Amino acid sequence: MSECPVVLNKDEVIRLLSLEDLIPRLESAMGKFSRRSTSGIIQPVRSVLPIHKHHGFLGLMPVYMADEGVLCTKLVTFYNRAENCTSPSTQATVLLFDPERGHVTAMMNGEAITAIRTAAVSAISAQLLKPAVSDVLCILGSGQQARSHYDVFTKIFKFKEVRVWSRRREMAERFVEDLEEPVVVCCSVREAVSGADVIVTVTGATEPILGAEWIKSGAHIAAVGACRPDWRELDDVLMREALVYVDSRDGAHAESGDIILSGAQVFGELGEVINGSVPAPREKTTVFKSLGMGLQDAVAAKLVFDKWKSEQ
Numbered sequence: 402m403s404e405c406p407v408v409l410n411k412d413e414v415i416r417l418l419s420l421e422d423l424i425p426r427l428e429s430a431m432g433k434f435s436r437r438s439t440s441g442i443i444q445p446v447r448s449v450l451p452i453h454k455h456h457g458f459l460g461l462m463p464v465y466m467a468d469e470g471v472l473c474t475k476l477v478t479f480y481n482r483a484e485n486c487t488s489p490s491t492q493a494t495v496l497l498f499d500p501e502r503g504h505v506t507a508m509m510n511g512e513a514i515t516a517i518r519t520a521a522v523s524a525i526s527a528q529l530l531k532p533a534v535s536d537v538l539c540i541l542g543s544g545q546q547a548r549s550h551y552d553v554f555t556k557i558f559k560f561k562e563v564r565v566w567s568r569r570r571e572m573a574e575r576f577v578e579d580l581e582e583p584v585v586v587c588c589s590v591r592e593a594v595s596g597a598d599v600i601v602t603v604t605g606a607t608e609p610i611l612g613a614e615w616i617k618s619g620a621h622i623a624a625v626g627a628c629r630p631d632w633r634e635l636d637d638v639l640m641r642e643a644l645v646y647v648d649s650r651d652g653a654h655a656e657s658g659d660i661i662l663s664g665a666q667v668f669g670e671l672g673e674v675i676n677g678s679v680p681a682p683r684e685k686t687t688v689f690k691s692l693g694m695g696l697q698d699a700v701a702a703k704l705v706f707d708k709w710k711s712e713q
């Protein structure tokens with residue numbers, strides 16, 4: 402190693418990563434990614450190594466953005482484990498490299514990056530696809546992603562009501578205890594999503610928990626969990642009847658149980674909507690099936706590192 406990398410912990414990443422800077426950079430990078438041949442971005446579908454014995458996975462998410470001079474990879478572990486386990490179910494480290502010389506320039510906490518960039522991408526999907534009048538936000542799940550989605554969505558949008566459901570009610574109650582604004586704790590998914598304009602699914606579910614029959618026509622769903630080809634959050638009818646958008650078609654066809662097992666057609670990539678090459682009819686029920694891309698981590702990590710350098 403020719404130089405020692407800068408090491409940034411979770412608090413530093415949170416301090417250095419501004420949502421205002423992140424969102425336009427993500428839009429621009431995802432738009433560019435969806436232009437493929439002219440994009441100058443190399444991002445293979447993530448390699449995922451199963452850790453059978455412990456119900457977990459190790460994902461490797463490299464990306465090279467030639468025009469931006471960004472070479473990056475995230476290493477992420479994610480587990481499907483009991484709620485009483487004290488370790489976070491998603492943990493990650495992001496490495497930035499010098500693309501010319503090959504050494505690592507920065508190593509940073511990837512949990513913060515994963516939480517913030519995933520919520521920011523979901524917010525971009527909601528900005529483009531949610532109903533013109535969106536008063537009610539519903540969050541299904543009460544973990545790390547639930548919190549980052551709550552923070553980002555309530556910062557960017559104005560909802561009249563926010564609801565949360567968690568499989569164990571006490572987890573939802575604990576979730577709302579930390580919040581300054583009132584959030585309604587719901588007893589069932591059906592109650593939580595009924596009449597909601599925007600629904601975020603951020604659970605560790607492996608079977609569908611959200612059915613088409615409970616959802617208001619025209620709602621927008623940011624479906625963030627179920628990142629394995631045999632895991633589900635949404636039922637077949639919802640997947641087949643909604644317009645389904647993804648972050649990456651290749652990723653979705655390789656990794657999304659909601660898409661693979663329902664046989665749903667992908668209507669477009671979020672980047673294509675950003676580019677204006679795929680329509681975004683707000684009156685239709687829409688699903689953004691998020692899987693996460695190395696590109697999103699790279700954009701966030703570069704922002705963090707550039708900000709850190711500007712302070713030296």
Ligand SMILES: NC(=O)C1=CN([C@@H]2O[C@H](COP(=O)(O)OP(=O)(O)OC[C@H]3O[C@@H](n4cnc5c(N)ncnc54)[C@H](O)[C@@H]3O)[C@@H](O)[C@H]2O)C=CC1
Binds near residue numbers: 572
């Ligand atoms: N699309 C993306 O870019 C990313 C997706 N994820 C995925 O998002 C989901 C949430 O991640 P975290 O918030 O980090 O996890 P977490 O463990 O902090 O929260 C998971 C939540 O799901 C609930 N849950 C677990 N099993 C369930 C089940 N069978 N039915 C209903 N609820 C259940 C838990 O009670 C908890 O509220 C996971 O599936 C994770 O793999 C995580 C990071 C990025």
Ligand SMILES: O=C([O-])C1=[NH+]CCC1
Binds near residue numbers: 460479
């Ligand atoms: O993009 C990401 O980091 C992940 N997606 C699913 C689990 C972790």
